[in-house]
Amino acid sequence: MSEVLTLTYGYTAKDLAAVRAYVQRVAPAIIARTYYDVDEDTFAATPSTMERHLRGMLDGLVRVAIEQGSPALAEHLRASVRKHGEPKLTAVTFRMVTEAATLAAAAPHASHSIGRWFRPRVASRLKGEGIATLGALIAFCNRRGGSWWRSIPRIGAGRAAVIVAWLRRHETQLRLRVDADVSDGNYARDPMVAADVVEVRPAGTYQVDAGGVGQSGSAPVRLTLTPLERMAVPHGLSGIDGENRSVAFCYIQARHDLEAARAYLNKYRDQPKTLRAYTKELERFLLWSVVVRGKALSSLVVDDCEAYKDFLKKPDPRFVGERFSRSSPRWRPFASENLSPESQRYATRALRAAFTWLVDVRYLAGNPWKAVNDPKIVQRETAMQIHRALPADLWRRLRDELDKRCGEDGDPKLGMQWRVVRAALLLMGDSGLRREEAADAQRGKLRVSIYGTLERPVWELTVIGKRQKERTVPVSIATLEALKAHWADRGRDFMAPIDLLNPSGPLLSPVTIPRTPASRAKHGAKHDQRINEGEQGYSADGINRLISRMLTIIVETMDDLSLDERVILGSVNAHAMRHTFGTQSVADEVPVDVVQKVLGHASLQTTSIYVQAEKKRVLEEVAGYYARRAESATTGKRDN
Structure with a gap:
């Protein structure tokens, strides 16, 4: 049975299943537990209210079947009402009634509750992720991409494919579009892995994508951004003719900026953590240089570096996104729009070090980052979050x-x-x-x-x-x-x-x-x-x-x-x-120097932070003891 429901004459598939069970004389209390959510469907709170709701739905279906169905069905239903005071339906006649009622099917809307269109178990799992409406579900899918369902318990690839396929069939009514790389089971068309080499271009060369069906107005320009290992740039921005290129003999074989950046990172091939950190900073700066500044890395001057410092305070939203694989077209260089001052300073120092090396190997003539001050930060009492x-x-x-x-x-x-x-x-x-x-x-x-x-x-x-x-x-x-x-x-x-x-x-x-x-x-x-x-x-x-x-x-x-x-x-x-x-x-009371050796701290001063933390705990405990003793003394005086 499909995880997604359809509406028939204002009733969903779960409503029809509930009425079918009622016709088959299943107890209303069991129907309420099986098909409805008490928090959302108030009529399912008690057996009596559930039965009234079921009888009302059945009467409505019979009424529309009499109006819209065949003359034979209408006459059969009228005769049943005359004889029994209510329609007595069999499985066959109930199916005929529901088929007639489909002539007045309702259309989904972005503001509709998830529970109106999805079965209770699926709806509860989606609501557990804060997804309350169909519009919120599409936004969640588009934000997470092809693996949107992985963070939702018990929503596997099969259920996800059914849900996305249904959303795509109703894009016109919903007036929202599900992005192409959100999987619906048709994996052949899903660009889950970006091309081997992706060219990035200045922001002004991209076309505006409205990103929805039937939506008016402008939308942010969708940029193509890609990690350093798959990055390519137009010839004019490659740095082959960069204004800051050294005229002296270069110690590395680098024709352009990308090759120079990769040569620098190759230094750290045996230091995975350092390599990962420096790669992140360099690829961010390269992307900003080409896409935002429209200049080659080897043509940047001090003013450009200062502009990048300001960019780090609040990165362009188009550069920010949730974490995705580096092979995904949804990858973005920033995971947050709010970089801490410490992260901004780290980026500045990492880029200054990279440019120093590029000058030392005679790829660049000078280092513009030398004239740029580090961002101001607050000196913390302790850097460790003990x-x-x-x-x-x-x-x-x-x-x-x-x-x-x-x-x-x-x-x-x-x-x-x-x-x-x-x-x-x-x-x-x-x-x-x-x-x-x-x-x-x-x-x-x-x-x-x-x-x-x-x-x-x-x-x-x-x-x-x-x-x-x-x-x-x-x-x-x-x-x-x-x-x-x-x-x-x-x-x-x-x-x-x-x-x-x-x-x-x-x-x-x-x-x-x-x-x-x-x-x-x-x-x-x-x-x-x-x-x-x-x-x-x-x-x-x-x-x-x-x-x-x-x-x-x-x-x-x-x-x-x-x-x-x-x-x-x-x-x-x-x-x-x-x-x-x-x-x-x-x-x-393990000696501090022993703790230092076990933890591998380079300095005993670092380990002494734990001593300070223990002193703080001792003082807090004793202060609490003083307060309790003072309160006890006061109480004793009152009693006397």
């Missing part, structure tokens, strides 16, 4: 809750997810690892320390941290047991001898691989959803997403959590567990 660290009691209860959920007999796949989340949280919360370090941690680097004893063995893990510095951190027994359970889910023996010639094997790895092309390509899974050999670990972002998703479930379902505790857990990400280790270890 306030996200979990309090000791909440951290203990979270661990207990994770143990309980990992041991529950229910959905086996969900149990595996809980076990990998527990292992990841303990790895970061007990050993102070960054999420990148946890993602890259290998089994071959985890071993029994020579400093332990038979009664109290100590395990240690060697990781590669920031600035490519190697360090060794202790691993708790609880973490070890969590890792063993996770490895058992992967079908592997955690305690098996390590192959010294091939010791690789990620400590954390997905057990169930989603059936998406990207996931299958990354993990090498063809038909089997579980992987035992040649495993690939989680990415740092993958661990963060998994933790956030599972903690959201805990926030919504865990008992005995106060509102404040739910807020704290709701804001926790993977990195907060590292701060949890820092604050809890200092609170437990």
Whole structure:
């Protein structure tokens, strides 16, 4: 049965199904639960109001069938009313009545409620994302693109295709258009992946796209924007004849600005995080230079750089969009219209460094960014957001809750997810690892320390941290047991001898691989959803997403959590567990220099922030004690 309803004589398909059930003598209370939403359909609140509504709909359908149907049907209905006082319908006559009623079908409108056209379960899921009307649904689809349905629980590709196909059939009535790359199952026409090379041009060369059916007035110009690796620019803006090009012998083989930018980024090919950050800043500046400023990168002067500084304060809305794959035509260089002052300063410094290098290799004659001041920022007391660290009691209860959920007999796949989340949280919360370090941690680097004893063995893990510095951190027994359970889910023996010639094997790895092309390509899974050999670990972002998703479930379902505790857990990400280790270890009087070594801080001053946080907590607790004692003394005097 279709997930999308149709209106017949003012009644939707669910109304007709409800009346059909009523004709078949199904109880009104059961009909109300099956077809209607009490919050939206007030007539379904009680069996009596439900029955009155059903009888009214049935009378209306019979009335229009008598008026619009065949003479034989009309005479049959009149005779039934004369004999029984009401029409007695069979399955055949009811179908004839509904067919006659289709002569007065209603048309959808953008302002119509989702519940009027979609089945209750589908409507409730859409409303859970804040989608209340058909117009809001189309806007949501157009904003999210081809995978719009992925964020909505239990709306898969099949249901999404039915919904989008129906919206497209009614574009004229809705006076709204669903974008071409929003999937309706006709994947052949969907440009889900942009062309290999995309030329970007100045904004004035694009045509205005009204973006709707029957809409009047102008709309923003739709720009073609693309990441650096697939970017091409017109010859006149390529920088081949840039005004700032050096006349001296150039140390790099770069014919134009794009090749020069790629040569600079190639320096950081072995530093993934740095490469990603610098690529983002350079491609933003290149796109702005061509599309907004209409100048080649190698022709920009100080005034242009100052203009870009102003642009960063509030980027053009056409440059801003939700996060999409870099292969998607919906990709945009900015995810927010409000860049923080710190982000603006970082962009300025990154571009100044890039231009300095281009001057040093004699591609550019001078660096205009040298004459541009950094954006002003407020000097923060501490750059680290250690306030996200979990309090000791909440951290203990979270661990207990994770143990309980990992041991529950229910959905086996969900149990595996809980076990990998527990292992990841303990790895970061007990050993102070960054999420990148946890993602890259290998089994071959985890071993029994020579400093332990038979009664109290100590395990240690060697990781590669920031600035490519190697360090060794202790691993708790609880973490070890969590890792063993996770490895058992992967079908592997955690305690098996390590192959010294091939010791690789990620400590954390997905057990169930989603059936998406990207996931299958990354993990090498063809038909089997579980992987035992040649495993690939989680990415740092993958661990963060998994933790956030599972903690959201805990926030919504865990008992005995106060509102404040739910807020704290709701804001926790993977990195907060590292701060949890820092604050809890200092609170437990672990020497600061030891905490520094475990966390891998370059400076003891950085680690001392956790000491300050602990001092603040001590003062707050004692201040509370003073206040309670003063209140108790006052109460005692009154009693006397």
